[in-house]
Amino acid sequence: MQENDQTPHSSIQDEESFRSAVVDFLEENCKQIGKSESGLDDDPERVKECKSFQKELFKAGLAALSYSKEYGGGGLTKKHQELFDEIARDWRLPNGPLYISHGMCLPMLDQYGTDEQKNTFMKDCISGEKIWCQLFSEPGAGSDVASLSTRASRDGDEWVISGQKVWTSGAHYADLGMVVARTDPSLPKHKGLSMFIVDFTDPTVEVKPLKQISGGSGFNEVFFNETRISSNRLLGDLNQGWNLAVSMLMFERVSIGAGGGSLTADRTPALIELAKTLDKNSDPCIRQMLSDLWIREKIRRFIGQRVRDSAAAGLVPGPEGSIAKLNGSLLARLFRNASMEIVGTSGQAWKIGDDDAEKWAIGCLAASGVSIAGGTDEVQRNIIGERVLGLPKEPDPFKGASWDSVPRN
């Protein structure tokens, strides 16, 4: 079913030996560990499984391939990582809970961290010893995330953080978080923000899981009650938080829309299998839906390829991440519709404990979250309009106004 050899990897000198090392590892570790797809994100077993898998990956020298060996990476190239992701597509890697750690926080540490921060944090992040989360959204700051009001005030050699975040994925099992907070309210909203590294074991950090429509609790509310952190936990420069946040969101969009992980794995083959099992594979309408999805997933791969290639060429992800994310969100909805058509009543009710049927039903409910997380479809379309097509920006009556003078709820 899978076609793994679409891209020549001539730039990888050791391609053959590398490929066989990856395949050996996956065969050894994913057969026993795999098949975890149906679990919910908040399942503590899943986090444990993820950590032990990542530890093995790290020990085998196959974790974070393109990052420097000095900080725990594989010391290889982005091409190696890409090849790894391609090969790994045929396996179920139980590394879902690390998607933010590795898709967003790790590249940020690598790009903006001081040597001290890199030494302190990167190795544990790569080995899965510590799991990270990121904290942008607030009850009053969703699409308009730059208007956020969590405060970080300087007190001697420390920063004191107070405020509330929301929709924080994985905060309930995270050890550390990257938090965007307002360091200067007298500056315009985009200019007075900074990014901080916060230890989640601190008792002043309070995490409350939110119950979701799908039955899971992957998101959380996070409260910082005068959390004190040392000044060396500032990531990047003071009041440069927005630039960091934008590049982190780009990493996120790339990760959701184009990364090699489970979010972007081709799902049509599983749906084709399902149609066969339920004897619906000769139905012309179903066949048409499946073909359509097959084509779109193929296109997604091409988009992903472009995004990853430009990353491999050393470029910071740009607005193409928005294209990948928007496409991923559209695909999630089409996939939902097709899967519900195929499962029929099994998507409505299923035998208690029938994980397979439940997986389809929950997948269906989870699809609409994809068009919100990491910037809504509308936000992506605005970015594409302004930064790809070069259309004029929507007039902003508050442009240049200090954050504390702008109304918000």
Added chain:
Amino acid sequence: MNFDLTEEQNEIAELAARILDDHIDIEVLRKTEETQDWFDRELWEKFVSSGLIGATIKEDVGGAGLDILALVCLLRAQGQHVAPIPLLPTLVSAMTVDKFGTDDKRESLLPEIVNGSKLLTFASQEFLNDHFMEPVTSYENGLITGTKIVVEYANHADSVLVTAIDGDEPVVCIVDLKDPNITMRATDSTRGEPLWELSFEKTAADKIGGRESVYWLFQILLVSLCAVQLGVTETALKMTASYTSEREQFGRPLATFQAVTQRLADQFINVGGIRLTTFSAAWRLSVDIDALEDILIAKWWASERATEIAHATQHCHGGMGVSKDYPLYRYTLWNKHITTSLGAGTQTLRSLGSFLASN
């Protein structure tokens, strides 16, 4: 032509809305959901005592003799409030017995439905069988054998209407749920209530009617699902309009962004489409004009377009749409439940296609 509802139909709709408005709030819904039983008995008693359960049953057996449009009004009100009571299964089954049952059957059963001492449900769906008129469950010499799925409230109902095949004729029969020759298994469902799988093994069954009754049950079920969906989508859209009017981002209400306004305007048209097609289908059915084409069109709107509404209303609520702390999610779950009941959009189009091709 006068498309207005009659005075009686309006009164029924208003009465139901008043009872539901008074009774239902988030705490009441939560409490009912926590019992895993999904049955708000207090609300049911109120429906019974105000005569709503008997509204669409004929007068000689204790009802008020109103028609299918009144049924649509009641179910729409239920959908608007996502009220967890067995309204659809009981009313649809009772009306089927009322229309096709013998006088003996009607007189012995229906007064007890009207006064709330008994509940009915129906069992029509079978695993991997999309053909309502061709059940696999067999009926022979007063005994049925076969398995039915996604049966609502089977644990509370006293009797169940079952579709089965008698030789080559589909039939509707009625079965006592206390019969030991029935195996009941609860299944999980997306809306959260238990749905039941019923296996009959030579279970005693009384025939209610033949092909015509199965066809009628099919039609009234579809119209009823559309009516609930109408209420569900109306409220979901109303909630979204008020949420986006109050929620501010970039210094102004979300509803002032054209991407939001236009998307919600499209949903208004979608809800309007469900309303018009549902009432048209219900009216035809109520005056015994062949209604299949209109019913399938209505079900398409109540599936395909309702999915659009579910996604738009959820999406415009941002994260609140997926949170269980905000009431919208129930509407999404009900929406999805109805969308997939008796076949989603494509299956409906397929049935409509074969209907059009053969007429």
